[in-house]
Amino acid sequence: MTLKTKLILSVSILLVFGFVLTNVNHYRVSTRSIRKNIVEHSLPLTRDNIYSEIQADLMRPIFISSLMANDTFLKDWAIGGEQDKGKVLRYLQEIKDQYGFFSTFFVSEQTGLYYHFKGVQKKLSRENDHDVWYYDFKSLNKPYDLVVDTNEAEENSLTIFINHRLNDYQGKLLGVTGVGLNMEMVADLLKSYRQRYDRDIYLVDRDGLIKVHNDQSLVDRVNIADQEGLGEVASQAVKIKPGSDALDFWRNGRHILLASRYIPEFEWFLFVEQDETTAIAEIRKSFYKNLLFDLAIILAILAVTAYTVNRFQSRLEEMATTDKLTGVCNRREFDRFFDAAVYLHKRQDASFSVILLDVDGFKTINDQLGHMAGDHVLKVIARLAGENIRQNDLVVRWGGDEFVLLVHNDLNHAWQVAERLRKQIRSQNMLAVFTNNGADESVTISCGVVSYEAGETQDQLMMRVDGALYESKKEGRDRSVAFPTIVS
16 A cells, blocks of 8 residues: 555545544534423423313313302202203303303203203113213212313213212212313314424323323323333333423334323313424434535545645656756656666676766866856756667766667667767857857767666666766767777
8 A cells, every 4th residue: 555545544534533533423412402492391381281271271171060069049059959951951051152162961860850951861770881981980079070071962072071070058069060071172272282382192091091182092092101201111101200300212213201190179170292303303314414415525635635645756756866956867766777777688688888988177177167057068968868768768967967878679770879979069069158258169078878788786787887987088078988999
């Protein structure tokens, strides 16, 4: 794995880990905050508001049934032997019309007759399952009670009956009177609460039996102890503890928070459920959006990083392998090319040669015309050297005014390259701009040429080519000398 790959991989891991950790932490903090707000504020406040509204809405029929039980007309009529039944029927009709109840009734203890605003319905009997409620209520010795039952007088519609004892002036039981609330009306009332507060709301008795629910198929048939998830906390939910904390459970893969409150007037519990999964849905959406957004940012950062790394790596490689002044390769790059050429020589018996050249009288040029002139000479020579070799050959600035050419060919071909380059340099008037009178100032080079011999090291090869260059200088400069000697 390259250093560049390691760097990009490390940056990727840091970015992904950082962004994901930040988003997950933010998501967890947000969900905890939402849950705390629901449990400590929103849900209890909703429960208490609904409790107040239920008291206002459902206590009214309890109050009216209490007025009926204390009405002197009804007492006197019952004490007087229940004469003129039309009077009590009109009385019940007036109560129904005035307050809009679903049903109004009176059951006589003396005669057992069931008076309904529509007429006398029947005579109660202990053997009739529909009449058991009356005898159960008498045994309770309570002033009133709420019962969910079918209303025979209204096509067996499910009804909440508020039953109230009617006593004479000495406290003796005269019968039971009260009103009935249509369960559909009560369910609609709960539905309005649900729409307003966006919560599931229902009522259960102290045994956990559902008494009021917008789904009427559950009423008086289903116990909360038998429901998924809710059954695990049912016993805690029906404990009379004012201001009790919210309970939680799972239903159909959704996390539900539950707040309950006892309604002593009904002896029922108010249940208010909040679907926490729905409450945090927006937070979850935001979490996923942030992850996608962060992924786009990560990809953009990685793209910029890869581009920058590649650019600087190329620049560094260029600086590491290229001579800054002339633009040709330096000695480090020569080492790599030399190793590659030796490998080809071993595998394919491919010949290669080396030319070592330097500028004749370069110190004099620098001393007389300045270093700018000397730099210009080196740049021109480097350019011309590059133009005289093939693409797979190499030009290297060896140091000072010395250059090395690695040529993939035999000694004879390399010597011809050296000669062609030497003559071309001599023909250039490259110093005219640096002289006072613009006179032609020729620059010449001397070259040493050798061919690689099997098993030879780089140092050995360079010592031989340096010897060839020394011979060319000794014989008068502006010459190319090859070892072994090549006759031109």
